Amino acid sequence: MSKVQITMTVNGQAVEGQVEPRCLLIHFLREQLSLTGPHIGCETSHCGACTVDLDGMSVKSCTVFAVQADGAEVLTVEGMAEAGGTLSAIQEGFMQEHGLQCGFCTPGMITRAYRLLQENHDPSDEEIRSGISGNLCRCTGYQNIVKAVRYAADKINAPREAAE
C-alpha cells in the first residue's frame, strides 16, 4: 500500500511523515514521532489512555487515522509543561494530590483534564467525574484524580479571581 505525506503541528512543532492511510494517529505519534506519552490500553476505543488534544478537542488517537489529522494541531502530555519546563497546574495537581500510581492512564488523563478545564473553568466534583468518564484508571479509584483536577482549577482560577 502506497504511503501518503502528512504534515501537522504537534506540541507546537511542525512535523511531517509518510504513512499508510490505515496508520492510526496513536502509532504515528508513538512510533514515528517517538512521543510515547499517550499509551495503548485497549483496541475497542474504551480506555482513553491514548487521548490527545486535536484542534481543540479531546480525541482518542487510537480511533483516528493519521491522514485524518493532516494539517491539524495536536497536543500531547509532552506538550503540557509551560515554556522553560515549568510544570502546568494540572501536572502539579496530579503530583500534589497523588492522582497517579502506575502512571499508565496519566498522560491521557492529564491531556483530557486540560481540555475539560478549557470547557469548564470551575467544574464541580460531579462535573469532573463526568468530564473524565472517557478515561479509565485501574489504580487510583479516581478520587485523587478528581482532587488533582480541582487543585489545578483552583490554581488556574486564582489569578483570574484576583483580577476580578
Next chain:
Amino acid sequence: MIPGPFEYHQPGTVDEAVALLGQYGDAGQMIAGGHSLIPMMKLRLAVPEHLIDLRRVDGLTGIKEEGGALVIGAMTTQHELIGSSLLAEKCPILRETAEVIADPQVRYCGTLGGNVANGDPGNDMPAVMQCLGAAYLLQGPNGARNVAARDFYEAAYFTARADDEILTAVRIPTPPAGHGFAYEKLKRKVGDYATAAAAVVLSLENGACVSASIALTNVGSTPLYAEAAGQALVGTACGDEAVGEAVRLAREITEPADDMRGPADYRTHVAGVMVARAVARAAGQ
C-alpha cells in the same frame, strides 16, 4: 488492533462523495466521525478497500431553523449538538440524549449522521428521531429524497439508504414551545449502549395530553416507534393508569437480544420502566 489496508479519499462535495460510492460499490465505505467504523476496522470486522471521508465535504455542517423545522447537517458532532443554544431552546431532548451517548472524547468526533445512518440498534439518536417525527435527507446519483425516520430502519445494519446514497441532513419539525421531553437510558456504565432506553416527547394543554410520541432504543433489531403507547396517553392526564397502559403497549413491541446487559425479559421489563420514568419527567415539566 490493526485495520486492513485501504485507499483514502477526501471528496470536497456531496456529488464527488456519491460518485466515489458508486465507483467502488461494496469495496467502498463512508466514514463520518469514525467511532463506529474504525473500531470495527481494527477488529477487521469491516475491511473496506476504499475509505471515503466526509469530513471535508461542503454543506454537511450547521444547525438552523427554517420553515418550522430544525435542519442539522449530518456531520454535526454530538459535542456541537450539546453546545447549540438553538437546540437547547427549541429541541432540548437532543442535548439530553447526546449527553448520554458514549463519553466526552467520542462525542467530539461522533456525528448525528453517523449515529442515525449506520443502523446499529444500540445507537440512541434513531429512536429520538422517530419520536420527533424527523426525516433524513438522502442524496444519491439520481438526486435527493427524504425518508421519514419512522420508515428508515429495516433490520440491524439494514436501512432504507441505498449503498450509493449519503445522508446529508436531518430535518426535525420544531416541537411546540413548552413541550415535555425526556430520554431515559438504563446503562451499565458511561459509554455503554442502552440496556433499554425510551424517548418521550409530549404536549399538555390544561393538564391533558394532546400529543405524545414514544420510541425505544436497543430492545429490537431496530429502534422501535411505540405508536400505540404514545396514543394511549393522548386525552389523559398522564396518570398512573394511562402510563401503565402505555408501558404495557410499549413492552409488547419489544424483541430485545439476550446479551451481557441482561436476558430479553429483563430488557423488556426495563424498557417499560424507562417509558414510565420518561413520561413522568416529560409530563412534569
Next chain:
Amino acid sequence: MANTEEMTLEEREKTLGGIGSARKRKEDVRFIQGKGNYVDDIKLPGEVFGDFVRSPYAHARVTSIDTEAATAVPGVIAVLTADDLKPLNLHWMPTLAGDSQAVLADEKVHFQNQEVAFVIGEDRYAVSDGVQAVEVDYEELPVLVDPRKSLDDDAPILREDAKDKSEVGQGPRQHPNHIFTWDVGDKAATDQAFADAAVTVKEEIFYQRVHPCPLEPSGCVASMDKVKGELTLYGTFQAPHVIRTVVSLISGLPEHKIRVISPDIGGGFGSKVGAYPGYVCAVVGSIVLGRPVKWVESRIDNLSTTAFARDYRMTGELAADDQGKITGLRVHVLADHGAFNAHAQPSKWPAGLFSIVTGSYDIPAAHVSVDGVYTNKAPGGVAYRCSFRVTEASYLIERMVDVLAQKVEVDKAEIRLRNFITPEQFPYTSCLGWDYDSGDYPTALKKALDAVGYDALRQEQAEKRARGELMGIGVVTFTEIVGAGPMRNCDILGLGMFDSCEIRVHPTGSVIARLGTKSQGQGHETTFAQIIASELGIPSDDITIEEGDTDTAPYGLGTYGSRSTPVAGAAAAQAARQLRAKAHKIAAHMLEVGPDDLEWEVDRFKVKGLPEKQATMKEIAFAAYANVPDGMEPGLEAVNYYDPPNFTFPFGAYVCVVDVDPETGEVKVRRFYALDDCGTRINPMVIEGQVHGGLTEAFAIALGQELTFDEIGNIQGASLMDYFLPTAVETPVWETDYTVTPSPHHPIGAKGVGESPNVGGVSAFSNAVVDAFAHLGVTHMPMPHTAWRVWQTCRDLGLSG
C-alpha cells in the same frame, strides 16, 4: 540536598521524609510528563514485532498450519509454529505449579484464543496482515467448560499429553481432568462439631472468574546479542529474577548471560507474574533472527488468555450454638484451573493461602478440601490482588458469617464481636495452622460502626423495609495473610520466598538502594526510601531506589501478594541498620569517644552530655571513605537477604451501605467506609491511594465483572465493551480510616496493605446487597450483582415485574 546544620529537630524530622510522612512520590515527575518507560515505549535498533495466530476453538486438533501465504506478505520475516520450537524443546514450558503449558499449540488447542503460531515482521502492521494470512485447519473436539463435569466418567480428556501421569505437580490425582486434591484441618473434630451443633448452615458460594485487567497489557522486548551470547529481556515482569532463572532453565543460556529488565509497569495486580508464550516466542525469535523482537498483546488477548482470577465453586458450612458462636467450619472447593495449571503460587500450596478461611474468628475446628480440575479455558487462577486465594477465603467466611447471623437472628456486627479472636489471644494459632502475628478486631469494628452511625442505619433500614424499600448494610471484618513468606514453607520453583535490599551510601551523603521487588504503581521508589531514611538518618529525597534490573538488583521474588513491605521492606530496614551500626563506630572514631558515649537523634550521633559534639550522617558518609577506624573496611554499603519468620496479618473493618431499585435491579452504593490496619504506616497518602484502588477493583468485581463461556467454549465479555471497568462516574466515594497494630516480628512493624481492600471490599459489597433482601429470606446471591441478576431476585420475590 538539604542543609540540616541550622534546622530545628522538627525541621530535621520533616526533611527526613521518613516513615509516617505523607510525602509526595518521587516517581511522579516522569509520569506526569509522559516520560515513563514502559515496555511498548522501548525501541531498540533493528527491532521487529511479533504477534500470534490464535485458535477460534476451545478444544480442537490442529490438523495443518500453512504459513506460505503469510511469509509472502510484505514485511513478514518469519512464522514460528510448535514444530520450530520442538528442536529447542520450547514448544512446552513449565508452569509455576509444576504442570506444563503449551507455548505454541502442539497438535491440539485447549482454550479459545490459545497461541497457535507466532508471526514476526518489520512492524505491527505487516505482522497483523501476516496473522490474517496464516491458514490453520482444525478438527473440533467436544468441549468441557463446566468444572462440575470435569470428573465425569464420560468427560472428554483434555490433557492428552498428561493422561498417563499420576501426578501433574501437585500430588496424586484421580482422573485425567483432575489436577489435585488438597486438604487441611481436622476432619474428625470438624465432623464432630457439626454432629453436636445446635445450628448448622450451608451455602453454595461461587466466586466468579474475573481478570485483573491492568491498563497496560503484557509484553516484552527480547534482544539476543549473538556476538556476546547475551540475552536482554525487557518485559512486564512483577518478578524479574524469577523470569531470568526460568528463562535460563528452559533455554539453556546461563543466568549470567541473561539480563532481565522490568522497566515501568502499568499495573500488574498479579497478572504479570508468570511466564507467557509471548515471552518465549520473542526470545526464540530474537535468537533465531539476531534482532530484537517485541511482543505486546491486545486487550482481548489479555482478558482471554493471561492469568485470570478466582473461579472457585465453594460449599461453605458453619456449625454454631444458638447464640451464633461458631464451633466448626467446613469448606469444599471445586477449583477451575483452565487447561493448564499455571497457578502462580508458592509451590507447596495448590490452593494458595486459602486456609486463612477461618478469618478473624476463633474457630475451634475446621476442615478444608480443594479439588483442582482442568477445563477448556485459559490457565491461571491466582491473580487480582488476591494474596494467593485469600480473596476467595475471605469472601467465603464473611458470607457464611452473615448466613449464620440471619439463621440465628443475631445482628451481623454483633455476631462478629461474639466470634472474634480477642486481643488477649495473640499471638494466635488458628486451627488450620496459621500463627497470626497481631490484631485488635473489636477496636477496629467498633470504630467503624461508630463512624458510620451503625445503629441509626439499622433503624433507617427497618423504617425503609416497612415502606417496601430495599436498603442493605454490609459489615465485613477480614483478616488476611500476606508477606510470602518463610523459606521453610514458601518457595517458587524451589526458590525460597525471601527478599533483599542492597544499600550504598555515597561519600557526599546520598544513597542508592536496590531491591528484589518490582513496583507496578505501589510507590516503592518513595516508600522504601522512607524506610531507609528513618533507619539511616538521610532524607528520602536523597535516596534513589531501583528495582527491576537483574544485573544490578539483588535476587528477589518480586512484588505480588502484598509481600514487598513485609519482606523487602524488612530487608531494607535490616540493611540500613547494619549501616547505622557501622556509622556508629565511625562516628565514635571521628569524635574520639567510645561508642557507648554516643546517642542517635534523627540524622546524627551526639555525645551524651555534650550535644554540640556531633557527627551527622552526611559527615560520617564522607568519613567512611576517608577516615575509618583501624581494622575497619572503608565504604558504607550493606546487603540483607531477609527470610521472614512469619507472614503478616493485616486486617480491617468495612461497612457498605447500598440502596436497591427493585424496578431495574440497580444497586447504588450510598456509602463505603473502610478501616484498615496494616501495622506501621509508612506513607499515609500512598496507603490511602492503595485502598481507593483496591476498593474500586472490588466494586467492579462485586457489581459487574465476569468472564463466562458458552457451551462450546466461546469466551463472553472479553473486551472492554462488556468487561466492567467502572469510570469515575460509577465509582463511589471512599472513606478511609485506620488503626495501628504493629507486627511484632517485622523490623518496623509494617504489614503491607495493597491486597486488603480487594479482600475486604468484595465481601462488603456482596454482604450489603444480600442484606438488602435478608428480611425476605434471601441468604445468598451470586456475584456479580449486575442489575439484571438483582432484578431477577426482585421479580422472584414479587417486588417487581
